Amino acid sequence: MSDSQTPTSTAGAAADAAPVDATAAANAPSVQAAGGRSFLPKSTLLRHLLILVLGAIGTVILLEITDPFTNSQLAQLTYYAIAAGGLTVLTGLNGQISLGHGALMAVGAYTTALFLDAEDPLPLAVIFLVAILVTTLVGALVGVAAARLHGPYLAGATLALAVGLPGLALYFKETLGGEQGLRVRAPRAPDAFESFIDTVSGNPPTTTKWLAYVGAICLLITFFLLANLVRSRIGRTWRAVRDQEVAAELAGINLGAWRVLAFVVSAACAGLAGAVLALVVRLAAPSGFTLVLSLALLTAIVIGGLGSLTGALLGSALLVFLPPFVTDLGADFGLNNTEAAQLAPFVYGVVLIIAMIFAPAGFVGTVRLRWLTARAKRAASARAASGG
Amino acid sequence: MSDPHGSTAVSAGRGGGTGTATAPILEVEGLTAAYGPVRALDGVSLTAEAGRITAVLGANGAGKTTLLRTISGLVRPVSGRVTLGGEDITRAPVEAMVGKGMAHVPEGRGVIAELTVDENLRVGSLFRGKVAKDEFDRVYEIFPRLIERRDNPAHTLSGGERQMLVIGRALLAKPRILLLDEPSLGLAPRIVAQIFGLLRQLVDSEGLSVLLVEQNARSALSVADVGVVLNLGRVVVTDQARTLMADEDLRHAYLGF
Amino acid sequence: MQQFVNVTLSGLIQGSVFAAFALALVLIWRSTRIVNFAQGSMAAATSFIALALIQAGQSYWLALVVALVSGFVLGAVVERVIVRPVEGGPELNAVIVTLGLFVALQALIAIIFGSSFESFPAPFGVRGFSIGDTTVALTPNSLYVLGAVLVTMLLLMALFRYTRVGLAMRASAFGQEVARLLGVRVGRMLTLGWALAAVVGSLSGLLIAGGGLVYPAYMDTLIVYGFVAAVLGGLDSPIGAVVGGLLLGLALSYVSGFVPSGSALVNLAALVILMVVLLVRPGGLFSSTTARRA
Numbered sequence: 001m002s003d004s005q006t007p008t009s010t011a012g013a014a015a016d017a018a019p020v021d022a023t024a025a026a027n028a029p030s031v032q033a034a035g036g037r038s039f040l041p042k043s044t045l046l047r048h049l050l051i052l053v054l055g056a057i058g059t060v061i062l063l064e065i066t067d068p069f070t071n072s073q074l075a076q077l078t079y080y081a082i083a084a085g086g087l088t089v090l091t092g093l094n095g096q097i098s099l100g101h102g103a104l105m106a107v108g109a110y111t112t113a114l115f116l117d118a119e120d121p122l123p124l125a126v127i128f129l130v131a132i133l134v135t136t137l138v139g140a141l142v143g144v145a146a147a148r149l150h151g152p153y154l155a156g157a158t159l160a161l162a163v164g165l166p167g168l169a170l171y172f173k174e175t176l177g178g179e180q181g182l183r184v185r186a187p188r189a190p191d192a193f194e195s196f197i198d199t200v201s202g203n204p205p206t207t208t209k210w211l212a213y214v215g216a217i218c219l220l221i222t223f224f225l226l227a228n229l230v231r232s233r234i235g236r237t238w239r240a241v242r243d244q245e246v247a248a249e250l251a252g253i254n255l256g257a258w259r260v261l262a263f264v265v266s267a268a269c270a271g272l273a274g275a276v277l278a279l280v281v282r283l284a285a286p287s288g289f290t291l292v293l294s295l296a297l298l299t300a301i302v303i304g305g306l307g308s309l310t311g312a313l314l315g316s317a318l319l320v321f322l323p324p325f326v327t328d329l330g331a332d333f334g335l336n337n338t339e340a341a342q343l344a345p346f347v348y349g350v351v352l353i354i355a356m357i358f359a360p361a362g363f364v365g366t367v368r369l370r371w372l373t374a375r376a377k378r379a380a381s382a383r384a385a386s387g388g
Numbered sequence: 389m390s391d392p393h394g395s396t397a398v399s400a401g402r403g404g405g406t407g408t409a410t411a412p413i414l415e416v417e418g419l420t421a422a423y424g425p426v427r428a429l430d431g432v433s434l435t436a437e438a439g440r441i442t443a444v445l446g447a448n449g450a451g452k453t454t455l456l457r458t459i460s461g462l463v464r465p466v467s468g469r470v471t472l473g474g475e476d477i478t479r480a481p482v483e484a485m486v487g488k489g490m491a492h493v494p495e496g497r498g499v500i501a502e503l504t505v506d507e508n509l510r511v512g513s514l515f516r517g518k519v520a521k522d523e524f525d526r527v528y529e530i531f532p533r534l535i536e537r538r539d540n541p542a543h544t545l546s547g548g549e550r551q552m553l554v555i556g557r558a559l560l561a562k563p564r565i566l567l568l569d570e571p572s573l574g575l576a577p578r579i580v581a582q583i584f585g586l587l588r589q590l591v592d593s594e595g596l597s598v599l600l601v602e603q604n605a606r607s608a609l610s611v612a613d614v615g616v617v618l619n620l621g622r623v624v625v626t627d628q629a630r631t632l633m634a635d636e637d638l639r640h641a642y643l644g645f
Numbered sequence: 646m647q648q649f650v651n652v653t654l655s656g657l658i659q660g661s662v663f664a665a666f667a668l669a670l671v672l673i674w675r676s677t678r679i680v681n682f683a684q685g686s687m688a689a690a691t692s693f694i695a696l697a698l699i700q701a702g703q704s705y706w707l708a709l710v711v712a713l714v715s716g717f718v719l720g721a722v723v724e725r726v727i728v729r730p731v732e733g734g735p736e737l738n739a740v741i742v743t744l745g746l747f748v749a750l751q752a753l754i755a756i757i758f759g760s761s762f763e764s765f766p767a768p769f770g771v772r773g774f775s776i777g778d779t780t781v782a783l784t785p786n787s788l789y790v791l792g793a794v795l796v797t798m799l800l801l802m803a804l805f806r807y808t809r810v811g812l813a814m815r816a817s818a819f820g821q822e823v824a825r826l827l828g829v830r831v832g833r834m835l836t837l838g839w840a841l842a843a844v845v846g847s848l849s850g851l852l853i854a855g856g857g858l859v860y861p862a863y864m865d866t867l868i869v870y871g872f873v874a875a876v877l878g879g880l881d882s883p884i885g886a887v888v889g890g891l892l893l894g895l896a897l898s899y900v901s902g903f904v905p906s907g908s909a910l911v912n913l914a915a916l917v918i919l920m921v922v923l924l925v926r927p928g929g930l931f932s933s934t935t936a937r938r939a
Contacts, residue, residue, distance in 0.1 A: 097740060145920050151736035152680035153923060155744070156872045159682070160919050163869050164912035171909040291865065295748045302741060335756065342755040349749025356742045357730045460826060486828035498823040500816055511816045514809060515828030561828065 044231045052224045059216045063209065064201040071212045072280070073320050078215030079105075079276040080316035082222050084300045085309055086269025089226055091298075092307025093235055094262035095242035097151070100142065100158035101270045102293035103165040106284070108135045108274025110169070113182040113284040124187055124214070131275040132268050139267020140260065147259040162294050166286035181285020184278045186211060215276045222269055223309055229265065230309070238262050292345050299348040302355050305368070322347060413438040413565050413597045414459070414490075419468030421458045428454040430621040431468070436565065436614075441591055441598040443612035443629065445605045445643055451621040452601040453495050456567050459599075460485050460492040473564060486515055489564035493571070499550045501543035505534055508542050512557035519560065527556040530586065548579035555583070559590075565597040572604045580604070584611040605643035609633050617642050651782035652902035653895065658787040660894020661794040665849040666871030667878065667886035668798065669842040674880045676818040676838035677724075677732055680872065682743040685864030686750035687723065687843055688850030691716045692859055693758045695851060696765055705768045712851055713844050720843025724836045732835070747868075755861040767856035790852045797848060798887065801841070814838055866912060870897070873919045879929025888930065893918065 063071055083105055090096050111131040115121060122130075142161060146154055169176040176182065189210035197205040229235055240248045241258045249255055278284045300319050304311020323344035330340030359366045414436040421429040428451045436442040444452050457463045459470050461482040470478045472488055485492065500508055509527060513519040528535050531552040537545060545553060551571050558566055568587075572580040588611050590596045602608035609615055615632040617624040619642055625632070632638060639645055666684070673681045681687075694715055695708035727746060731738045769785035805811035816824040817834035825831050849871075850864055874893045878885025893915070900914045901907045907914075922929065 091737075095737065097737060099744070145924060148927070149923060152682075152740050153876070153927075155682065155740045156680060156869075156876065157916075157919055157923060160869045160873065160912070160916040163866060164916040167909050167912045171906055292748065295744060298741065298744065338760050339756045342752040342760070344752075345748050346752035346756065349745045349747065349752060352745025353727055353742050353749065356738045356745070357727070360738055462822065462826070482825045483828055483830055485826070492826045494823065494826060498820065498826065500820040500823055502819045503812075503815060507812060507815075510809075510812060511824065511827050511829065514813055514816075557827070 045228060048224055048227050051227075052220055055220050055223075059213075059220065060200060063212055063216065064197075064203055068206060068208055072208050075208070075212040075215045075276075075280045077316055077320045078212070078219040079273040079280060080297070080300065080319050081219055081313050082215075082276065083270050083273035084297050084304075084312035084316045085219075085223055085226050086266035086273075087297050088301040088304065088306055088308060088312040089230060089235075089238075089269075090262050090266035091301060092305070093230065093242065094238040094259060095150075096146065096259060096262065097155050097298075098146070098158045098263075098266070099155055099291070099294045099298070100161035100165075101266065101297055102289045102291065103162045104135055104139055104142075104267050104270035105274035105277060105293070106165060106169075106286075106289035107138050108132070108271030109278035109284040109289070110176060110182065110274075111135070111271075112275040112278040113184045114175070116185050116187070116278075117182065121185075121187065128218070128272060128275050132271045135271025135274065136264055136268045139264050139270070143260040143263030143267065144256075146263060147256040158294075159291070162291050166289060169286045177285070179286060181283055181288070184282045184284060186279050186282055211276075211280050215280065218272055218276055222272060223313075226265075226269070227309055230307075234261070292348075295352075296345070296348055299352055302352055305361055305366075308368075411438050412436065413473055414599060415469075415471040416455075416459065417469045417471075419455070419458060419470065420466045421454055421463050422466050427621055429458060429465070429468075432618070432621070432623055434616045434623065434626060436597055436599045438564075438597050439591060439595045440613040441587065441600055441611060442614045442616065443605075443608040444599065444601045444616045444618060445603075445608060445632075446618035446624075447642065447644065448603065449620075450618040452603075452618055453569055454621075455618070456492060456569050456599070456601055457494075460490060460567060483515075486561045486563070489562075490567065491558035491561045491563035491565070492567040493554045493558050493569060495569040495573075497547075497550045497554050497571075499542045499545065499553055502541060504539050504541055505545070505553055506538045508553055509557050509560055512560040516561070523560060527559060530559075530590075531556050547574050548576070548583070551575065551579075551583055555586075563596070565599060567599045567601075569601045570603060571600070572602060572607055577607075580607055584608075587611060603644075605639070606645050647779055648902065652898050654782045654787075656895035656898025656902075657891060658783075658790055658894070659898060660874075660891035661791050662849050662853050662890075663867070663870045663874045663894050664887040664890025665794045665797060665845055665852070666867055667874035667890045668801070668883055669846040669849070670871055670875045671878075671880060671883050671886040672801075672838055672842040672845070674875070675883075676814065676835050677728070678736075679728065679732070679739045679743065680880075681839075681842070682740070682868065683723070683746035683750060684842070684846045684871070685850070685868035686747045686754070687716065687719055688846040688867075689859070689861060689864045690719065690750055690754055691847040692765070692850045692854050692864075693754055693861075696763060696854075696859060697758070699766060700763075705766060709768075709851060712847050716843040716847030717840045720840040720846075721836050723843070724839035728839070729832075729835075751861050758861070760861055762858045762860045765854040765857060765859045771856045786856055790855075793848060793852060797845060798883075801845070801883070804841075810834075810837070869912065869915055873915045873922075876919060876929055877922050879931040882929065882931035885929050885931035 063074060066074070083101060087098065087101050090098060108131040111134045112127055115127045115130060121127065142158075146157060149157055169181070170178055186207055189205055189207060193210055193213065194205040197203055197209065203209070237248075237253060237258055238261075240251075241253060241255050245255060277288070281288065296319050300315025301312055302315070303318060304313070304315035323341070326343040326347055327337075327340040330343045331337075335343070361369050412435045416432060416434045419429050419432045420427065430451075432451070432455060434442070434444070444455060446452055454463060458465050461477075461480060461484075465478065468478070469476060472490055475488065477485070477488060477490075480488070500511065503511065506524075509524060513523070528538070533549055534552060534556065537549065542550065542553065555566075555568075555571070571583055575583070584607060587598060587600075591598055600608055600612060605615075609629045609632055612629045614626065615629045616626045617632070617638070624642060625638065632643075666688075669684055670680060673679060673684070691712040695712035698708040698711055699705060723746065727742060728739065731742050767786045769789045771784050771786050773780040773782055773784050775781075803811075805815060813824070813829045814834045814837060816827070816829055817831040818838070821831055824834075849867070853867060854863070870893060871890075874889035875886050876889070877893060878887070878889030896918060897911050897914060901911050904910060926932065
């Protein structure tokens with residue numbers, strides 16, 4: 001059954017026609033259509049494992065051939081992408097918009113900062129799991145409240161969350177560091193890492209590089225899990241809840257529970273992203289988790305196409321590589337530093353507007369839409385030719 | 389009030405079988421409209437004569453409502469032509485239609501629920517600019533039930549009262565032709581008879597033309613002059629109302645009685 | 646006791662600004678079923694224009710007029726150019742568009758006017774009146790604020806209830822298709838609705854700026870408060886916006902005034918109020934059960 005139904009499908013659209021309208025939420029990756037010509041293994045899990053391995057190899061290559069500055073940029077990319085991945089699943093598959101994921105990242109970051117501050121900190125992986133857990137709990141709370149909301153109400157509520165949560169850092173000034181925030185003591189790279197890098201490339205195994213690897217590992221694992229989730233029964237149910245509320249309810253699906261689940265999953269991603277951010281930036285402060293962060297994430301997933309993990313990755317790359325480019329451009333035009341820094345958010349805003357007006361399915365989505373339309377046309381003419 | 393179009397006043401009652409030719413006020417030629425790949429109208433042609441009630445009949449989904457919506461511009465036709473009083477209005481914008489003399493009372497009546505009865509009426513005359521008070525009084529005369537309700541929000545009205553309201557509102561636009569979509573829907577037979585009787589009176593006394601879409605073919609044919617039967621977006625037959633009434637096979641096949 | 650009076654008074658004054666902003670949101674929601682998340686940035690933009698005039702030596706009142714007029718124009722342009730393409734489509738698209746405008750406009754303000762904090766003059770005195778020995782938290786400026794909001798609301802009420810344009814706007818908001826069939830230029834009415842809402846938004850931006858500091862993001866909290874107030878009163882109800890605004894102003898004032906370190910919790914309090922309303926009575930205090938079908 002094609003799941004191309006969207007909130008704006010025109011009435012009576014033929015069942016096997018390509019999605020008629022490009023909408024913001026139309027671009028959920030569809031269940032593997034029958035007869036897809038692919039050189040990748042049929043089984044979803046195997047396919048994803050293969051991509052995971054290839055991705056890991058590619059990551060190592062990428063991190064080793066680039067200079068330390070680019071390494072730190074790539075580290076930035078990982079935490080944006082982790083958060084964006086979760087968010088695109090939430091908004092794209094389940095139709096819930098959230099402006100509060102920046103605040104959720106803050107939860108993950110602060111938790112990490114607090115635990116790393118201990119005399120003898122726990123292993124990094126454990127701390128990450130704790131950060132994920134705490135953020136998941138907060139996310140569950142928010143998700144329960146959000147499950148009954150939609151559209152602008154949900155946006156407004158999460159907006160209030162994004163604006164309100166930083167206040168907690170100021171209220172609990174002693175533990176949470178107030179405006180200044182908490183310094184993060186990044187753990188040193190383990191010996192195994194140093195010998196690994198030595199064997200592979202001979203580059204200096206700096207902490208920056210180590211953190212980039214940490215981020216990359218988290219990203220690969222997260223995307224692997226998310227990709228499997230998206231293609232699973234859970235992903236299909238999320239899409240059903242988004243598109244066909246009434247039908248889903250009649251089928252016995254508890255809409256609220258599934259929405260909370262989607263929120264929780266995305267919150268877990270945000271928590272992990274926040275944890276990685278805390279490490280990479282070495283600081284957890286309110287100023288790092290402004291509304292602009294949430295809106296930047298939104299831009300990333302919109303540009304990439306809601307529901308597309310690839311798109312989330314591409315969009316996050318934009319978030320990392322666009323600002324310096326645009327800032328330089330601004331300086332060329334005579335803007336001073338602070339002004340030029342505002343060019344990036346300006347571009348985000350313009351991109352969001354233009355994307356919604358002209359290409360609501362995002363970059364990846366529009367490409368996918370064209371591909372599906374072309375395929376449908378070919379199928380239709382093939383059927384006509386064979387005497388339908 | 390004199391009829392501005394100079395069409396010959398015809399004897400009351402249905403038929404018009406005296407042979408007095410009246411000029412067509414609305415002509416539809418080969419109109420095709422589609423929702424996606426589904427053709428709701430497929431080459432529909434009909435003529436509504438001035439001073440007559442033309443009924444458009446057929447089962448649910450036959451395309452009757454789409455026909456009215458395409459004529460008044462809410463739906464863009466794929467092909468075909470609509471002419472009002474000789475003027476091609478096929479692509480004219482919806483908002484311009486009342487100015488040209490076509491008032492469309494949509495399916496579901498189209499009462500603006502949050503506004504009062506009086507405000508609903510006033511909206512009907514907004515496009516005309518300043519409208520004399522006695523025109524409103526006249527509407528209240530025709531529909532005295534509305535007088536006591538005039539300051540109540542329209543959603544407090546019963547179905548019959550709403551129907552009166554929207555017809556009265558349409559009359560305030562001083563239309564040459566009135567498009568009515570299923571006025572009898574959900575109304576008790578007594579009220580339906582009342583409203584149709586009123587319609588007949590307005591047509592006969594003022595030369596108003598009416599294009600009436602109805603699923604209740606029996607009531608419609610009892611008051612109409614001409615009937616057009618649609619099925620699956622196509623015109624099946626066009627004839628005098630009394631002739632259609634007499635054709636039992638046709639009635640059973642397309643009109644449900 | 647005196648503190649209670651003062652906290653209440655300042656709550657009411659603040660609340661009246663929330664009410665004005667909420668009213669702007671409600672106006673737009675009623676006509677186009679969109680929450681204009683960019684309303685704050687639009688207001689900030691016009692405030693900065695006013696500030697530029699004031700800093701160039703012009704009088705506050707001239708700057709006020711210019712700000713309101715530019716608000717009108719901005720609202721009209723935004724509706725016609727940016728929002729019109731997404732009206733009537735999936736609600737997510739409109740949400741994202743207004744958010745995009747919010748970000749873009751705020752960044753643009755920073756680029757053009759700089760990010761520093763600037764002080765914005767108040768047209769009237771900001772020292773509280775003295776009653777006997779005590780100073781009440783009521784200043785000439787706050788009377789101006791109250792008066793401005795009141796006058797605006799009365800004007801809007803009169804417009805909607807007694808004028809033909811107002812009737813056309815209400816018809817367009819409540820029954821778009823029917824209004825078109827009746828010859829109402831619905832598109833123009835929607836544009837007008839946005840333009841008027843933007844004027845009200847601009848006014849609230851100026852009122853809150855007076856006697857304080859402005860910076861590109863200074864309206865961010867007002868967006869949240871305005872939204873909460875509008876939801877509290879019921880997004881469909883202008884009266885609700887006013888009542889919601891006043892109630893919210895009072896509530897936040899009490900939190901800030903009586904809870905230790907309450908000022909850091911104010912935003913969170915707004916969030917809590919919002920969640921309670923949305924979970925208990927999502928339609929707001931003045932939710933009407935008007936059958937919108939006719």
